[in-house]
Amino acid sequence: MKTMLAAYLPGNSTVDLREVAVPTPGINQVLIKMKSSGICGSDVHYIYHQHRATAAAPDKPLYQGFINGHEPCGQIVAMGQGCRHFKEGDRVLVYHISGCGFCPNCRRGFPISCTGEGKAAYGWQRDGGHAEYLLAEEKDLILLPDALSYEDGAFISCGVGTAYEGILRGEVSGSDNVLVVGLGPVGMMAMMLAKGRGAKRIIGVDMLPERLAMAKQLGVMDHGYLATTEGLPQIIAELTHGWRGCCARLFR
Structure with missing residues (x-):
């Protein structure tokens, strides 16, 4: 054997x-x-x-x-x-x-x-x-x-x-804003795939500045914020026209 x-x-x-x-x-x-x-x-x-x-x-x-x-x-x-x-x-x-x-x-x-x-x-x-x-x-x-x-x-x-x-089931396309919370390997890949699908705006949120820096360096994120950023919900709401443009497909 x-x-x-x-x-x-x-x-x-x-x-x-x-x-x-x-x-x-x-x-x-x-x-x-x-x-x-x-x-x-x-x-x-x-x-x-x-x-x-x-x-x-x-x-x-x-x-x-x-x-x-x-x-x-x-x-x-x-x-x-x-x-x-x-x-x-x-x-x-x-x-x-x-x-x-x-x-x-x-x-x-x-x-x-x-x-x-x-x-x-x-x-x-x-x-x-x-x-x-x-x-x-x-x-x-x-x-x-x-x-x-x-x-x-x-x-x-x-x-x-x-x-x-996740990107396929969210039906991400060129008319969508995409918010990714947590930029580990899967989160980073979600942004890459969303960009490949033509997403209008990609927003990343993480606890670690080095992860935000990497996403920016890779060119897959339009806006990046630390999770501790003051007023973050309001900032994202303004970018996405009241969150709806960012979340509608996820809850469909």
């Missing part, structure tokens, strides 16, 4: 490395040799706090003891029966949520908002990318262009994908 090293997060500031069996791909599945696997901010919570749950479901922990890592990128080395869209040797990234594929949100291309029972996040409810190999569903793969590195692909898996769905 071929084995591999894999990382688990039992809590208590611990990363547990275990030797486990290399999985075998089943129908519509592929085996990926990991080349890069990102550490998301949400992963950091689990390093320190064992099996965190939500207030809405305190008895159902988000992290259920699987191999961690939901920002995986690598190369296909084996394929199960039924795979049609990829081939061995392809460089791929894996979208971090495996949806059921049948609910309305999945059918619209929004698996992160899947409402079906089959929804599972890599690294949380099924084995993730912090290992030498990853077993993934073919439907969750995105081909990685040659111009992008494996590290680029790992960031796209979650950081870009999460922001992309």
